[in-house]
Amino acid sequence: MMDGSMEPGLLLIPGPVPLPRQVREELAKPAAPHYGDAWVKAHSETREMLRYTWSAPDAHVFPIAGPGHAALEAIGYTFLRPGDRIVVVSNGFFGDRTHEVLLTHRVKADLVSSPWGSAPDLAALRTALKTPAKAVVVVHNETSTGVTNSLDPIVEAAHAADAIVIVDAVSSLGGLPLPFAKLGIDAGFSASQKCIAAPAGIAPVAVSRSLWESTDPKSVEGWYLNLYTWDRYEREWGDWHPTPTTISSNLFYAFHRALKLLREEGLEARFARHAKVAARLRAGLAELGFRPVGPSAILSNTVGCFSPPPGVDPARLVRRLKDEHDIYISGGLGPLRGKTIRVGTMGTQADPESIDWLLKAVRASV
């Protein structure tokens, strides 16, 4: 896996991740038409592979051209309305960001916060849901703190209160178990450059059949981020041009190739690989005196956030790893800025050799 990452060094930031050789080969191909037989086949296979990746055999899935934020807003525009009350569960930067983004849609958004690095506050969520709400929105894996939020109790609480559940799976889809259909999630979105190990620029969206069928397409504003536009082109132009707009063929075929690699490996094997490599990272850093920010029961297998031992300045460590070892990791965000380091173990990064390389370099730098 490492051949893709040699040139700029070892990219262990929490996404984008190094691209597998086969994915880079797709990117490097000459531009091809965004319609026609080859395109229709790749598009249909992509949708089938997305249903597999989401563990959602009968969901509506869309490979939106754009970043994860565009997909969050596609769900917002399509299923929320100005004035709707929603509840956003937040325990980190991306939970807060979700709240900030959805507020611009003129919804009444209540924030159920808990400290960064801790688990969601389920008691506060249940209290918040005593007032009727259209939706509960939650980040599955907090890229800012390295904590994975358990979705079961959130879905249960939301559905008990007749609220739909919208899940940000940006840094979890394809790396952490996320049984969309079994859990009864209503809508979710992710991004291509994390556990799927494709270039940034395609955001997979999944919508449950029940949410899809209970929404009136005529009530939706906007065109590109309106999922019913995507559905219409699939149905009406599906035999030659199944998307509403021009998608980069290089990007799309690279995404398609990354999903094929994912399917060949299999989700269970992929989850096990992420778990194993993340444990290796935690154990190695613990030996050097680093402590994860969250409690051990909820630590993420796709991104680690660690406080360094006394006397080690995280910003200086990040810089030394880059300058002296050509290894890229990240610092903390928000209140954790200047206090922590963050290491991605997503997709191609979930590789024992990469982690050993990093650990050796950290050992030499502290």
Place this chain on the structure above:
Amino acid sequence: MMDGSMEPGLLLIPGPVPLPRQVREELAKPAAPHYGDAWVKAHSETREMLRYTWSAPDAHVFPIAGPGHAALEAIGYTFLRPGDRIVVVSNGFFGDRTHEVLLTHRVKADLVSSPWGSAPDLAALRTALKTPAKAVVVVHNETSTGVTNSLDPIVEAAHAADAIVIVDAVSSLGGLPLPFAKLGIDAGFSASQKCIAAPAGIAPVAVSRSLWESTDPKSVEGWYLNLYTWDRYEREWGDWHPTPTTISSNLFYAFHRALKLLREEGLEARFARHAKVAARLRAGLAELGFRPVGPSAILSNTVGCFSPPPGVDPARLVRRLKDEHDIYISGGLGPLRGKTIRVGTMGTQADPESIDWLLKAVRASV
């Protein structure tokens, strides 16, 4: 220029266009971070080159990650409000599409139509503007008919009626003269995969200083397609992460490289090259009995739309060029479907050798 297009044959559809070798090399590089010093430098150079490309030295410019349609809606969300009256000038598929898209923003949109292939109906526009309107929206170059709409009289009529002018420059920016500042255009958008000859996926937006400063950012809904979000990240995170979201570094550096090639060639030389090659295509096809759809005074230099001579079926010709000569051109859209062929002469396609190759193949096929 041809080396980039050899693998899938010769791509002469009206965009995407074959990628120059240097642009493909950027695409093929390992994934790099979407922040940090190199990124900030490339982002700042990109914005400067976009101001050059738009001939708009003091405009606000944004390289939106997404297709041209996302940029159209970014302008819609940022500067139009539900209930605003706008006038859409249409003489082709993309004019009609613009009307369709903006209607989903709950504006009152009047359509000033003229037949496909003809010029805009200026008298009807002036009549429509007797009723107050917030904006006039026009497609500069109709990719569906191969006609370039003169912008001067449209801007003049709009400004005389106190309406702003929004221009779709998807198939003109970088290929046809478009003096944004001199004409007094208020907002415009384009797409990377046409005359700029980059991969699809980045949509350049330009906004005049006067429109920018007369809009209240608080009145804008939405986050990602809200241009004030882009502006805020440039200002507040500009020293390390000047965009609101993760943009594919492969795509962005490829776009940056394409703009450098454009700047090295120079806009005037580029316009002359497009004009020369388009004339060669028209002359060559005229000899074979093909006639352009529009009158000669308004024919486009970036895309040609032609009716074949009697007895030649356009769909069959498109298929034979592909199957027997590995050359990709397009058929007509809407009412021209099955009646015309369309040939792109954008960016890398504006190359005499490519056109001679096509003409030879057409000669062998009719």
